[in-house]
Amino acid sequence: MIVEVGHYALIVACLLSLIQGTFPLYGAVKKQGRLMSIAAPAAYGQLFFALLSFSALMYAFVVSDFSVVNVARNSHTLKPMLYKISATWGNHEGSILFWALILALYGAMVAYFGRKLPKTLHVRVLSIQALVGLGFYLFLLLTSNPFERIYPFPMEGNGLNPLLQDPGLAFHPPLLYLGYVGLSVTFSFAVGALIEGRVDAAWARWVRPWTLLAWCFLTAGITLGSWWAYYELGWGGWWFWDPVENASFMPWLVATALLHSAIVVEKRDTLKAWTILLAIIAFSFSLLGTFIVRSGVLTSVHAFATDPERGVFILLFLFLVIGGSLLLFALRADKLQPGGLFAPISRESMLVINNLLLSVAAAVVMFGTLYPLIRDALTGDKITVGPPFFNMAFGFLMIPLILFMGIGPSASWKRADLMGIVSRLKFVFAAALVAGIAFFYIAGGSEIMAAVWLGLGIWLLLSTLFEWADRVKLFKPASLKRMSRQTRASVGMTLGHLGLAVAVIGMASTSYWDSEHQSIMSYGDQASIGGYDITFKNTDGIIGPNYSAVKATFDISKDGVTLDPLRPEARVYLSPPMPTTEAAILSTIMGDLFVVIGEANSKDYDEWAVRLYYKPLQIWLWGGAAIMVLGGFISLSDRRFRMGLSKRVKK
Amino acid sequence: MTTRAGKRKKKRLYLVLTSMTILVLAVGLVMTALEDSISLFLDPSDLAERDIPDGQRIRLGGLVVDGSFNKADDGLTYHFDITDGAETVSVIYKGALPDLFREGQGVVVEGETRNVGPFVATEVLAKHDENYMPKEVIESLKERGVYQETNEEENI
Numbered sequence: 001m002i003v004e005v006g007h008y009a010l011i012v013a014c015l016l017s018l019i020q021g022t023f024p025l026y027g028a029v030k031k032q033g034r035l036m037s038i039a040a041p042a043a044y045g046q047l048f049f050a051l052l053s054f055s056a057l058m059y060a061f062v063v064s065d066f067s068v069v070n071v072a073r074n075s076h077t078l079k080p081m082l083y084k085i086s087a088t089w090g091n092h093e094g095s096i097l098f099w100a101l102i103l104a105l106y107g108a109m110v111a112y113f114g115r116k117l118p119k120t121l122h123v124r125v126l127s128i129q130a131l132v133g134l135g136f137y138l139f140l141l142l143t144s145n146p147f148e149r150i151y152p153f154p155m156e157g158n159g160l161n162p163l164l165q166d167p168g169l170a171f172h173p174p175l176l177y178l179g180y181v182g183l184s185v186t187f188s189f190a191v192g193a194l195i196e197g198r199v200d201a202a203w204a205r206w207v208r209p210w211t212l213l214a215w216c217f218l219t220a221g222i223t224l225g226s227w228w229a230y231y232e233l234g235w236g237g238w239w240f241w242d243p244v245e246n247a248s249f250m251p252w253l254v255a256t257a258l259l260h261s262a263i264v265v266e267k268r269d270t271l272k273a274w275t276i277l278l279a280i281i282a283f284s285f286s287l288l289g290t291f292i293v294r295s296g297v298l299t300s301v302h303a304f305a306t307d308p309e310r311g312v313f314i315l316l317f318l319f320l321v322i323g324g325s326l327l328l329f330a331l332r333a334d335k336l337q338p339g340g341l342f343a344p345i346s347r348e349s350m351l352v353i354n355n356l357l358l359s360v361a362a363a364v365v366m367f368g369t370l371y372p373l374i375r376d377a378l379t380g381d382k383i384t385v386g387p388p389f390f391n392m393a394f395g396f397l398m399i400p401l402i403l404f405m406g407i408g409p410s411a412s413w414k415r416a417d418l419m420g421i422v423s424r425l426k427f428v429f430a431a432a433l434v435a436g437i438a439f440f441y442i443a444g445g446s447e448i449m450a451a452v453w454l455g456l457g458i459w460l461l462l463s464t465l466f467e468w469a470d471r472v473k474l475f476k477p478a479s480l481k482r483m484s485r486q487t488r489a490s491v492g493m494t495l496g497h498l499g500l501a502v503a504v505i506g507m508a509s510t511s512y513w514d515s516e517h518q519s520i521m522s523y524g525d526q527a528s529i530g531g532y533d534i535t536f537k538n539t540d541g542i543i544g545p546n547y548s549a550v551k552a553t554f555d556i557s558k559d560g561v562t563l564d565p566l567r568p569e570a571r572v573y574l575s576p577p578m579p580t581t582e583a584a585i586l587s588t589i590m591g592d593l594f595v596v597i598g599e600a601n602s603k604d605y606d607e608w609a610v611r612l613y614y615k616p617l618q619i620w621l622w623g624g625a626a627i628m629v630l631g632g633f634i635s636l637s638d639r640r641f642r643m644g645l646s647k648r649v650k651k
Numbered sequence: 652m653t654t655r656a657g658k659r660k661k662k663r664l665y666l667v668l669t670s671m672t673i674l675v676l677a678v679g680l681v682m683t684a685l686e687d688s689i690s691l692f693l694d695p696s697d698l699a700e701r702d703i704p705d706g707q708r709i710r711l712g713g714l715v716v717d718g719s720f721n722k723a724d725d726g727l728t729y730h731f732d733i734t735d736g737a738e739t740v741s742v743i744y745k746g747a748l749p750d751l752f753r754e755g756q757g758v759v760v761e762g763e764t765r766n767v768g769p770f771v772a773t774e775v776l777a778k779h780d781e782n783y784m785p786k787e788v789i790e791s792l793k794e795r796g797v798y799q800e801t802n803e804e805e806n807i
Contacts (some may be wrong), residue, residue: 371685381692393677393734397677
């Protein structure tokens with residue numbers, strides 16, 4: 001019964017989005033206030049029914065209603081409650097419904113917070129948002145109904161891949177989706193502005209917080225996914241250039257570019273057409289990412305053939321949204337009045353370089369991700385593009401990006417004094433260079449790239465701090481007052497750049513200087529890695545809610561000081577039957593000690609395969625990402641971005 | 652021509668030049684990087700039939716033959732056979748096996764081709780999604796006509 005309510009609610013939400021996407025749009029053209037005033041209430045209604053629908057599906061998962069195909073396929077009575085709930089969005093149908101729900105949520109937020117927007121723009125943005133939603137509702141109802149029933153129904157469900165039964169992964173998709181879908185708002189604003197034919201500083205001020213919000217969630221979501229892979233997959237890898245990861249990384253790159261170009265539109269009233277284009281591309285990437293991952297085309301072109309209905313729908317939808325908005329862009333872009341001029345050496349130019357490098361990087365990632373698909377379609381060869389491709393092509397683009405990142409914030413708008421910047425930053429640059437060379441020798445004169453990346457990280461760290469110190473005139477009278485007077489947006493920028501610097505240092509160190517030690521250990525055996533002494537003490541059998549496991553105990557000491565023992569587990573889940581390893585990790589600011597227990601080597605169960613890893617500065621990577629997100633949220637709280645504030649706030 | 656329009660043209664020229672430079676650089680990078688990091692997916696029959704030059708990076712996929720798995724004395728080197736129903740290839744691998752590795756299950760191994768001896772894998776891959784069998788392996792088995800819908804895949 002509740003399941004049917006969910007199904008009906010989905011249909012009602014679909015109809016509401018149709019109404020919201022058509023009548024107000026027509027009303028905005030004809031300047032009919034009544035038609036336009038439908039938009040906001042329709043957005044609230046759509047959110048209500050989408051929420052009702054999603055709640056009904058979640059209810060079916062919570063009570064394990066196996067008469068619903070989706071639940072039977074993806075849940076199990078023995079599963080802990082958290083994972084029954086997270087299973088709601090852990091499958092194709094549920095995740096698309098979740099997308100539609102967040103789309104409706106953002107729509108309602110725009111309806112509420114955007115009340116002070118010019119009426120026609122507000123209405124147009126809401127209509128575009130609804131039209132995108134309509135596509136998702138139709139996709140659900142026509143090809144991927146999450147509420148489908150079966151009879152006779154099974155007594156027990158299939159269960160969920162145990163690897164996915166993890167708190168990190170339970171919250172990874174919602175964060176990522178909040179990011180993906182957040183870009184829909186920027187997209188709707190861009191298309192709305194194209195229809196209006198007007199983009200100005202005020203428009204940029206409305207768009208930036210939404211981009212920022214989406215960017216924060218995307219950053220957090222990607223980091224959480226990477227962290228999950230790190231501790232759950234059992235060998236400490238944190239980025240694989242897997243299509244699924246790339247699908248979330250491409251919109252992030254474009255959103256980062258958009259974040260910066262919107263600043264230029266706001267402050268200098270220029271780069272408008274480019275910013276609009278980025279907004280369209282960013283959302284296109286998140287659509288492409290979602291569908292490509294969800295439909296499984298990436299692993300094989302033939303996935304379309306197994307479910308042609310979905311495939312054709314997806315292609316048509318992508319074509320309409322991406323093609324339609326790009327066509328509109330082509331027709332209307334020249335209507336956007338170009339604004340302020342700037343010299344080749346200026347803050348604007350720095351931001352343009354940032355944008356170019358980031359967009360090319362996104363294109364490179366896209367090429368590497370889609371190339372196997374193209375090759376398969378053309379020649380039938382099944383190939384994989386490996387991490388070396390991405391590391392090289394992407395890495396090389398990041399080197400100039402980080403170099404310019406150190407300079408950019410010091411450059412002034414319109415025309416910057418290159419010599420002045422160089423003379424101010426030359427000591428910082430020299431310090432980074434010396435640090436890079438020093439690390440190169442400390443590490444035994446190998447791994448030149450590690451030294452390059454560390455040097456870059458240190459350069460970014462120091463130059464960002466230097467620029468901040470310069471801005472607040474540190475150590476001069478009244479510097480504390482100046483510190484507190486900094487706008488939150490500029491504090492956010494400083495933190496965002498610092499976060500990246502910290503993350504880059506962590507990445508360089510853990511990628512090039514990690515060590516591993518694999519061996520068969522008996523009880524009482526000792527090993528040492530990364531300055532730690534590890535003694536294999538014993539193993540215990542334990543029973544969890546839906547798994548049984550071997551839990552090993554390792555005594556750890558460093559420089560003669562005994563630390564808390566580490567207890568990695570080797571689990572075997574019951575349904576589906578599948579072994580997983582739960583690594584035990586000792587994190588410190590200097591590095592992570594990572595212990596994994598494999599399988600027994602002897603029939604007596606006293607010899608085990610043990611893998612030890614030491615990952616220097618690993619935690620810097622997560623810490624850096626956290627600082628970036630923090631910077632984003634602080635910037636978001638800047639009063640200039642608060643909706644409903646009068647149009648022109650003097651900066 | 653007014654100076655403002657002139658400046659705008661100049662600005663556009665800089666922009667175009669910068670983007671072209673970056674683009675050319677990027678395309679060059681992409682092409683060189685791509686050459687070295689592509690690996691071709693093959694099943695044991697492909698490996699037998701097709702003329703693959705030595706030292707080519709490939710991914711070999713199939714089912715781990717029941718009873719073929721054994722460990723060397725050091726406890727860390729593994730031997731097993733991979734089959735697609737028609738042809739079988741012996742594989743040697745030293746390192747950590749993924750959690751999902753089992754006899755009778757689909758597997759993808761990566762390594763370089765050699766014309767003598769068993770295939771030396773440098774990596775054994777496990778997909779970390781909700782499917783238990785690598786997609787390429789399912790397809791290759793279907794093609795060879797030995798694929799069976801197991802109840803693990805779909806029991807409803």
